[in-house]
Amino acid sequence: MSILEISGLAKVYASGTVALSDIDLTIQRGEIFALLGPNGAGKTTMIGIICGLVTPTRGTVIVDGKDFRQSYRKVRRKIGLVPQELHTDAFEKVIDTIRFSRALFGKAANPAFIEELLRDLTLWDKRDAQVQELSGGMKRRLMIAKALSHEPDILFLDEPTAGVDVELRRDMWRMVRRLRERGVTIILTTHYIEEAEEMADRVGVITGGKLILVEEKQVLMRKLGRKRLTLNLDTPLTAIPVELAEWRPELAAEGHELVYEFDARAEKTGVPSLLRRVSDLGIGFSDLNTRQSSLEDIFVELVHNGQTA
Amino acid sequence: MSDNNLRGVWAIYKFELARFRRTFWTSLVLPVLTTALYFIVFGSAIGSRMGDVGGTSYGAFIVPGLIMLSMFTESISNSSFGIYMPKWTGTIYELLSSPLSAFETVLAYVGAAATKSVIIGIIILATSTFFVEPRVDHPVLMMGMMILIAIAFCLFGFIIGIWAKNFEQLQVIPLLVVYPLTFLGGAFYSINMLPPFWQTLTLFNPVVYLISGFRWTFFGAGDVSIAVSMGALALFLAICLGVIFWMFRTGYRLKS
Ligand SMILES: Nc1ncnc2c1ncn2[C@@H]1O[C@H](COP(=O)(O)OP(=O)(O)OP(=O)(O)O)[C@@H](O)[C@H]1O
Ligand SMILES: [Mg+2]
Numbered sequence: 001m002s003i004l005e006i007s008g009l010a011k012v013y014a015s016g017t018v019a020l021s022d023i024d025l026t027i028q029r030g031e032i033f034a035l036l037g038p039n040g041a042g043k044t045t046m047i048g049i050i051c052g053l054v055t056p057t058r059g060t061v062i063v064d065g066k067d068f069r070q071s072y073r074k075v076r077r078k079i080g081l082v083p084q085e086l087h088t089d090a091f092e093k094v095i096d097t098i099r100f101s102r103a104l105f106g107k108a109a110n111p112a113f114i115e116e117l118l119r120d121l122t123l124w125d126k127r128d129a130q131v132q133e134l135s136g137g138m139k140r141r142l143m144i145a146k147a148l149s150h151e152p153d154i155l156f157l158d159e160p161t162a163g164v165d166v167e168l169r170r171d172m173w174r175m176v177r178r179l180r181e182r183g184v185t186i187i188l189t190t191h192y193i194e195e196a197e198e199m200a201d202r203v204g205v206i207t208g209g210k211l212i213l214v215e216e217k218q219v220l221m222r223k224l225g226r227k228r229l230t231l232n233l234d235t236p237l238t239a240i241p242v243e244l245a246e247w248r249p250e251l252a253a254e255g256h257e258l259v260y261e262f263d264a265r266a267e268k269t270g271v272p273s274l275l276r277r278v279s280d281l282g283i284g285f286s287d288l289n290t291r292q293s294s295l296e297d298i299f300v301e302l303v304h305n306g307q308t309a
Numbered sequence: 310m311s312d313n314n315l316r317g318v319w320a321i322y323k324f325e326l327a328r329f330r331r332t333f334w335t336s337l338v339l340p341v342l343t344t345a346l347y348f349i350v351f352g353s354a355i356g357s358r359m360g361d362v363g364g365t366s367y368g369a370f371i372v373p374g375l376i377m378l379s380m381f382t383e384s385i386s387n388s389s390f391g392i393y394m395p396k397w398t399g400t401i402y403e404l405l406s407s408p409l410s411a412f413e414t415v416l417a418y419v420g421a422a423a424t425k426s427v428i429i430g431i432i433i434l435a436t437s438t439f440f441v442e443p444r445v446d447h448p449v450l451m452m453g454m455m456i457l458i459a460i461a462f463c464l465f466g467f468i469i470g471i472w473a474k475n476f477e478q479l480q481v482i483p484l485l486v487v488y489p490l491t492f493l494g495g496a497f498y499s500i501n502m503l504p505p506f507w508q509t510l511t512l513f514n515p516v517v518y519l520i521s522g523f524r525w526t527f528f529g530a531g532d533v534s535i536a537v538s539m540g541a542l543a544l545f546l547a548i549c550l551g552v553i554f555w556m557f558r559t560g561y562r563l564k565s
Contacts, residue, residue, distance in 0.1 A: 013565060048565075051406040055564050073312055073408040081406050087399030091331065103320035104407045146403065 003029040003154060003185050004050070009059030011045050011209075019045040020209045023059070027154075027187060034200035034217075035189040043189040047156050051081045052209040064153065071223040077105055080152035084159045084189075086139050088131045094118075095127040095140060098149050105150035116148065118287055122176065123147050137168050144175075155179060161195060173199055228291045229271055231258040234284035242277055243281055247274050258285070264292075317409045318417040325391050325421030327474075336425070337432065340379045344433045348440040351497060355556055362499050363530050366443040373524040374496030376433045380426050380455070381462050381491055381516075385483045387423035390467030393473055405564065411557035419463040426459035444527065449479045451526035457542055458519055464549035471553075471562050497522075500532045515541060 004027035011020040020042045027033050035043050040297040049055035050061050050068065062236055089097055098114055118124040121141040126134060142158070147155060157176070161169045165260040176186055176199055192195055196203050196217070205213040205218055211219075236255030250258040258278075262269045264272060273292075277283070327335060352368035359367040395401035404414065437443065443449050452500030466483075473479040500508050511517055512533075521531035522538025531538065556563065 051402075053402055053405050055560050066502060073410075075312065076408040078405060079406065082404065083402050085401075086398060087402055089400055090396065101403060104317045104403065104409070106314040106408055108316070205317045226491055306514050 001029050002026045004187075005062040006046075006050070007060055007062075008211045009046065009052060010057045010074055018126065018209055020049075020056075022211075024213050025204065025214065027185060030175065030180065030183050030185055031201040032186045032188070032199050033195035034165070034203045035187065035202055036193070036196050037189070037206035039153055041206045043206060044058075044158055046206075047081070047158050047187070047200060048187070049154060051079060052076060053205075059105055070231055072153070073106075077150065078153045080141075080144050080150065080155045082147045082155070082157045082160060084162065085179050086136065086143065088134075088139050088142060088204035090130070090132040092132070094123060094131060096174075097131060098145050101146040102149040107150045107240060113151070115146055117145050120178075122171075135162055135238075140164060141168075143170075147156075148179075152184070154187065157186065159191065161190070161192065171194075192278045226264055227264045227269075228292070229260045229262065229264060229274070230289050231260075231278065231285040232256065232287040233258060234278055237283070241281060241283075243277060244274070247277075249274070258283075314408050314413055317407060318413045318420075321404075321406070321417035322421045322424075323413075324340070327417065329387070329421075329425050335431070336383075338353065340383070340429050340433050341436050342435045343379060344375055345440075347371070348437065350438055350548065362502075363528065365444075365528050366441065367418060368501075369444060370524075370528075371497050372432075372434070372437045372441065372443075373527050374520055376430050376455070377458070377516075377520050377523055378491050378496050379433055380430045380459055381487055382458050382483055383429050384422060384426040384462035384489060385466035386462040387425055388419060389470035389473065389483075390466075391418045391422055392470035393515075394469055396470075401543055401563070411554070414557075415467065415553055417462060419467055422463040422466065423456065423459040427456055430455050430459065446529045447526040451523070452544070454523050454526055457546070458523065461546045461549060464546065464553060468549060468552050468556070471556055473499065474562070478486070487516075490514050490522070495520050495532055516547065518542070519545075529538055 004025075005023040006023055009020055009023040012018050012033045013247060016052075017242055023042075024048060035046070037043050039199055045054055049056045049059075052068075052072065055309065059087055064078055090150050092100075095114065095118065098118065099109065101108070102114070115124065118127055121144060123138065123141055123145060126138060131139070140163075144157075144160070160172055160176075162174065166271075173195075176188070180186060188195070188199070200217050203213075203217050230252075237258070238255055239253055240249060240251060249258050251257065252259050260270070260274055262271060315548075339408065350367065351371055356367035361367065362370040371398065376406050376452035387466075395404060434443070493511065494514050495511070499510050503511065517531055519539045522535055522542065523532045525531035525535045525538065557562070
């Protein structure tokens with residue numbers, strides 16, 4: 001069942017910048033969706049429109065069966081937003097800002113829930129501190145706590161791990177998974193491919209305001225994934241033998257490795273024939289391995305093609 | 310069940326009043342001090358050489374004007390600041406993404422700012438009793454008008470807060486427009502004291518009608534009739550509400 005349906009969404013800013021052009025996207029209930037794209041791709045704009053910060057030029061958004069304009073109250077009660085930038089008050093106490101956020105979304109006070117939330121985000125010890133006394137990472141967690149304070153069904157995380165250290169990033173990933181277990185749908189944007197790879201069920205690639213691809217992460221990696229065969233040679237080579245030229249392999253590790261990249265989807269991957277030719281030539285190797293290319297490789301390829309197309 | 314978010318309104322109202330509470334003493338001392346200074350200078354030093362104005366001692370005569378002067382500036386600055394700050398810090402994202410209607414947003418911010426203005430108005434009135442004999446002919450009407458004028462100027466301040474792109478713009482209207490208009494609007498004199506030409510010109514100053522009406526609730530007499538004053542106040546309220554309605558509908562300087 002879909003929880004979010006975006007259709008024909010477009011945004012042209014007053015400056016004339018076309019930030020989004022005709023986005024169609026459906027998000028399934030309970031999934032983690034990663035929106036991947038370079039700077040200025042339109043990720044923040046898209047989230048801004050859904051959350052009521054940006055007025056769309058065209059298009060509609062349906063959240064849990066409700067139009068986001070006609071039923072804005074119902075829609076917004078379901079949504080939590082963690083924006084890309086750190087925007088916080090300065091003088092308020094941490095716990096007061098969380099209580100405020102919950103009330104702002106029309107929810108009755110619930111001290112037990114707030115305590116659990118703050119403990120989950122390891123902010124409980126800081127509950128009586130002024131917001132300005134928090135570190136950047138703590139402020140980011142505070143913003144997550146604010147977004148979750150009204151128990152939303154959908155959580156938007158706009159680059160949640162920007163400027164966050166490795167440990168906190170792992171904490172955040174864990175938190176996102178816990179939320180998913182509770183049935184929260186999560187839409188996150190990121191520049192970090194590893195993040196999408198680690199977290200997402202599905203990945204959308206956006207560039208130049210166009211959604212150029214939406215795919216199950218597994219399928220995406222399988223479908224688009226190129227593989228790399230690496231042979232660890234017994235004796236290093238100084239040049240590629242002409243007999244191997246048709247495979248166009250490369251040498252790595254100062255001639256100790258022969259690397260061949262191939263399309264895992266192709267009928268003829270070229271691997272068996274290459275190996276046969278290598279042994280015919282009497283080139284010895286002690287080990288071999290193949291590696292699936294990461295989302296990063298895929299991403300770079302896609303964005304590159306998208307821009308040249 | 311009617312669809313509303315009164316909890317959200319209450320949350321903002323409390324938040325804003327808490328902000329005022331942090332600066333409680335300065336915001337309390339300032340109007341009291343200003344009032345005292347005005348009374349010393351205008352009430353005692355100059356006022357003793359002035360005759361009565363329409364049967365009222367000059368000291369008592371300026372009380373409504375003094376209250377208005379402080380309330381105008383306080384209303385505008387508090388209300389404009391209240392909505393400008395979240396815009397400036399960026400925390401407005403939360404307000405915009407919340408299930409709050411435009412009316413509720415205005416109710417919360419303007420309500421809080423107006424509350425503070427009314428408190429200050431009452432404090433000034435109380436301070437004045439140390440210097441002059443208080444006399445309020447129509448106390449209920451006086452309170453009603455004080456509240457409505459506070460609301461009107463808080464709405465006006467709200468508009469400025471949304472419109473302003475920087476702190477300078479936030480200050481410029483209160484200092485360059487409202488303060489002079491109030492000063493020239495009969496806060497410290499009856500417009501009957503002016504030469505005929507200036508009397509006519511003064512009638513184009515909207516603040517005249519508000520001060521006159523407020524003064525009427527004290528002494529039963531004003532520069533213009535109370536009905537005209539009420540009409541002017543209603544018009545001012547209506548214009549501010551109209552502008553705010555338009556701002557929210559178009560997302561003017563709130564949304565991109
Ligand atoms: N308020 C605005 N006014 C005018 N143009 C804007 C505004 N906000 C964004 N843009 C432009 O719209 C385009 C998309 O911006 P957006 O912030 O949505 O990108 P993004 O994918 O979130 O980028 P990043 O990864 O850097 O956060 C950019 O060209 C940007 O310059
Ligand atoms: Mg962004």
